[in-house]
Amino acid sequence: MAVEALELTDATVVDLATTTLRELNQGLHDPGGQRRWRIVNPNGAHAVACGLDAEISVEIEGHVGYYCAGMNKLATVRVHGNAGTGVAENMESGTVVVEGSASQSAGATGRGGLLVVHGDAAARCGISMKGIDVVVRGSVGHMSAFMAQRGCLVVCGDAGDALGDSIYEAHLYVRGAVGSLGADCIEKELRDHHAAEVRALLERAGVEDVDPTEFKRYGSARQLYNFKIDNAGAY
Amino acid sequence: MCGIVGLFCKSTELEGRLGEYLGAMLAQMRDRGPDSAGVAVYRDPAPPGSSKLTLYCADPAFTWDSLCADLADEFGAAEIVDERAKHCVLVVDAEADEAEAWIRRNRPDLRVMSAGRVIEIYKEVGRPEWFAEAFRLEDFSGTHGLGHTRMATESRVTTEGSHPFSTGLDLCLVHNGSLSNHNRLRENLRAEGIEFQTENDTEVAAAYLAWRMREGATLEQALEGCLEDLDGFYTFLVGTADGFAVLRDPIACKPAVIAETDDWVAMASEYRAIAVLPGAAEARMWEPQPRVVYAWEKVPV
Numbered sequence: 001m002a003v004e005a006l007e008l009t010d011a012t013v014v015d016l017a018t019t020t021l022r023e024l025n026q027g028l029h030d031p032g033g034q035r036r037w038r039i040v041n042p043n044g045a046h047a048v049a050c051g052l053d054a055e056i057s058v059e060i061e062g063h064v065g066y067y068c069a070g071m072n073k074l075a076t077v078r079v080h081g082n083a084g085t086g087v088a089e090n091m092e093s094g095t096v097v098v099e100g101s102a103s104q105s106a107g108a109t110g111r112g113g114l115l116v117v118h119g120d121a122a123a124r125c126g127i128s129m130k131g132i133d134v135v136v137r138g139s140v141g142h143m144s145a146f147m148a149q150r151g152c153l154v155v156c157g158d159a160g161d162a163l164g165d166s167i168y169e170a171h172l173y174v175r176g177a178v179g180s181l182g183a184d185c186i187e188k189e190l191r192d193h194h195a196a197e198v199r200a201l202l203e204r205a206g207v208e209d210v211d212p213t214e215f216k217r218y219g220s221a222r223q224l225y226n227f228k229i230d231n232a233g234a235y
Numbered sequence: 236m237c238g239i240v241g242l243f244c245k246s247t248e249l250e251g252r253l254g255e256y257l258g259a260m261l262a263q264m265r266d267r268g269p270d271s272a273g274v275a276v277y278r279d280p281a282p283p284g285s286s287k288l289t290l291y292c293a294d295p296a297f298t299w300d301s302l303c304a305d306l307a308d309e310f311g312a313a314e315i316v317d318e319r320a321k322h323c324v325l326v327v328d329a330e331a332d333e334a335e336a337w338i339r340r341n342r343p344d345l346r347v348m349s350a351g352r353v354i355e356i357y358k359e360v361g362r363p364e365w366f367a368e369a370f371r372l373e374d375f376s377g378t379h380g381l382g383h384t385r386m387a388t389e390s391r392v393t394t395e396g397s398h399p400f401s402t403g404l405d406l407c408l409v410h411n412g413s414l415s416n417h418n419r420l421r422e423n424l425r426a427e428g429i430e431f432q433t434e435n436d437t438e439v440a441a442a443y444l445a446w447r448m449r450e451g452a453t454l455e456q457a458l459e460g461c462l463e464d465l466d467g468f469y470t471f472l473v474g475t476a477d478g479f480a481v482l483r484d485p486i487a488c489k490p491a492v493i494a495e496t497d498d499w500v501a502m503a504s505e506y507r508a509i510a511v512l513p514g515a516a517e518a519r520m521w522e523p524q525p526r527v528v529y530a531w532e533k534v535p536v
Contacts, residue, residue: 044263044507062516063506082520084505085490103490103522122522123487142487142525 011036011059016045025049028075031056044084049077052094069096072113088115091132104141107134110151116205123160126153129170135205142179145172154201156210164218168225172218173198175210184224190217237398237411238264238384239491241472241479241502242512243531244377249498249513253278254375258367259511260503261382265363267411267504268384271397272366273358275407275474278377279316280353286331287316289348289355290323290338291394299323302342309337320369321394322348322357331404339430346395346432351405353476358383358397378533381474381502383409389417390435400441403448405476410437411489411504412468420464440465444473458482458528472502478532487525494518500531 012034014024025047028037031054039060042048046065049058052075060068063081073092082100091110098106101119108124110132117125117134123141126134131150139157146162148170158176165182171194172185181187190213198212240260244250257274281287290299299315303325306313312328327334335350349356357370363384367373383398390396399407414420417436420443425431429442443464447457454475461471461482470489473480481502483491493502494509496518501509509515523529 043510044505063510063520065505065507081516082506100520101522103492104488123525 011038013038013040015040016043016048017041021045021047025051028052028056028058042081046084049075052077063100072096082119083117087117088113088132091115101138106136107132110134112151114201114204116207120157125155126151126170129153133201133204135201135207137205137207139176143182145170145185146182148172152197152201154198154205154215156207164220166224167218167220169220171197173215174218175215178216178218181218184221185218186221188217188219190215236267236386238267238504238508239381239409239411239470239472239502240264240383240504240508241379241381241409241474241481243379243478243500243533244498245496245500246498250378251376253377253380254372256512257375257380257382258363258372260501260508261363261367261372261384263508263511264384264504268386269362270387270392271358271360271385271394272363272383273356273385273397273399273409274370274372274375274380274382275349275354275356275399275409276375276377276380277353277405277474277476278355278375281326285312285326285328286334286350286352287355288325288327288331288334288338288350289357290325291321291346291348292323292344293321293394294344295321297321299325302345305341306334306337310334317355319357319371320359322370324355347401349401349405349407351476353378354401354405354407354474356399356401356407358399359394360392360397379474379478381407381409381472381479388413389437390433393433395433396435396438398437399474400435400438401445402441402473403445406445406448406454407474408437408441408444409472409474410440411470411491412484414440414465414467414469416466436467440469440471454480455528455530462526470504475532478530480528480530481523482528483523483525485525491523492520493523493529494520 037058042062044065050070053073058077060079065084067086069077070089076095078097083098083102086105088096089108091113093113097116102117102121104123106121106125107115109128115134118137120138121140125140125144127146129148129151133152135154142160145164149168152171155174159178161179162182164185195212310329317324331350398409414436417439470491471482
C-alpha cells in the first residue's frame with residue numbers, strides 16, 4: 001500500500017518559529033491520544049521529530065536540518081521539503097518520506113522501516129544499513145550502501161562512485177548508471193523474486209511510473225567480509 | 236566543524252541589505268564555529284588608479300591618521316574611508332600590490348587583511364552575534380559577501396587564524412575542513428617566495444591559490460589544482476571581485492548547500508543559514524557535487 005498523506009484537519013500544529021525544539025520533540029514523545037501532527041517553520045532546524053516511538057503521523061512543512069526523524073519507531077514522518085545530513089538515521093521501524101532531496105548519510109545504520117526520498121540523496125545514502133529499506137526516486141551520491149548489512153536500497157536514477165563498498169548482505173537495485181562499484185560489490189542477476197521485491201518497495205513508496213524489471217541488482221561477492229587465512233599476511 | 240556563508244546579490248535592493256543578511260546568516264552558523272567570525276564584503280570600488288586596503292592593528296589605541304599621512308607622502312594621496320574594531324580601510328593612490336608591499340615592508344606591526352579595489356575583510360575572535368555588532372555589519376551594502384564562523388582544529392584561535400584569508404588582489408578564501416599536508420605545502424610555497432603569517436592550514440590553501448594564479452592559472456584552474464595538491468577535507472568558498480566560487484573535496488563530508496532565486500545566490504554550510512533570506516523557502520536549491528567548481532559572476536551591464 002502506498003504511503004498516503006493523511007488528512008490533517010484535526011492535527012496539532014506546532015510552529016517552530018515560536019516553539020522550542022525540545023518542547024516539540026517532548027510533545028511527540030508523549031503524544032497522548034493525538035495521532036496527527038503538523039510542524040511549520042522548521043527552517044533547517046536539526047533533530048526535528050527525533051526518537052518517536054508511537055503510531056503517529058507527522059507532516060513537516062519546509063526544509064529540515066540534520067538527523068530529522070532519527071531513531072524513528074512506528075511513526076510516519078513526511079518532510080515537505082529537503083532534509084539535511086542523516087535523515088532517518090538509525091530508524092527502527094515506521095516510514096519517513098522526504099518530498100525533496102536528502103543530504104548525505106540518509107538512512108544511515110537504519111535497522112528497519114522505510115525511507116523514501118522523492119528527489120536525490122547525496123553521498124553515503126544507506127551507509128551501514130542494517131535492515132532499513134530505502135527507495136530513492138532520483139539518484140544517490142558516492143559511497144552509498146557502504147558496509148550495508150541488511151535491507152534494500154532501490155535507486156530509480158543513478159548511483160555515484162564506490163557503490164556498496166565492503167557490502168555484506170543488503171540488496172542494492174539501481175535503474176540507471178553506476179559510477180563505479182566499491183570493493184567486493186558485484187552485479188548480480190535480477191531474478192523474478194528480486195523484481196518482485198523491487199515492485200513491492202516501489203508500491204510502498206508510492207512510485208508508480210518505474211518498471212521494476214529495469215533495475216540491475218548488486219550485492220556482495222562475499223570475498224571480503226569473512227576472514228581468510230590466506231590474507232593473514234596482509235594485516 | 237566551521238560555518239560558511241556567502242551571498243551574491245542580483246538585485247540592487249538586496250545590495251543595500253547585504254551586511255544585515257550576512258550577519259543573520261553568520262548568527263545561524265554560531266554553533267558550527269563559536270570561536271571566531273569574519274566577513275569579506277565587496278563594495279564601493281576605489282577610483283581608477285587607486286586601491287583599497289583593509290589593515291588590522293592588534294593595539295586598540297592605535298590611531299590610523301599618521302599611517303595615512305605616511306601613505307600619502309609615499310604615494311601622493313591616501314584617505315581613511317572606514318574604521319571598525321581595530322580594522323581600518325584606506326584608499327591609496329597606488330596600485331594595490333605596491334601599497335600592500337609598502338605596508339609589509341615598513342609596518343610589520345600591522346596586518347594586511349585584504350588588498351584590491353573592492354574587497355574589504357574583517358575578522359576577529361569571538362561569537363558571530365558579537366562580531367556583527369562590533370563591526371556594525373548592518374551598515375554594509377555591497378554586491379556580494381562571504382563569511383565564516385570558526386571552530387579551530389589545526390591552529391590557535393587568533394585574529395590572524397580567523398577567516399576569510401586573502402588569496403590575492405580582491406580574492407579571499409573561507410574553508411570548512413582541515414588539511415593534512417599543509418606543513419609540507421607551506422614549505423614548498425615558502426620556497427616560491429610566499430610569506431606566511433600563521434601556522435594555519437587554510438592560510439596555506441589561500442597561498443596555494445594565490446601562487447597558482449600568480450603563475451598564470453585561472454581561478455577555476457587553481458581550484459581544480461586543489462583536488463590534486465591538497466590532502467584533507469574541505470568545502471571552499473572563494474570570493475572574487477565579481478562573484479564567488481565553491482569547491483568540495485572528493486570525499487565531500489563537509490556540508491554545503493546552494494540556493495538561488497531571482498534576487499540572490501546563496502551558499503552555506505547548512506540550509507538554516509539560507510532560511511533567513513527573503514524567499515528562501517521557494518528558492519531553487521541543491522547540494523554541490525564533489526570535485527566540481529561552481530562559480531557566479533556579476534554580468535557587466
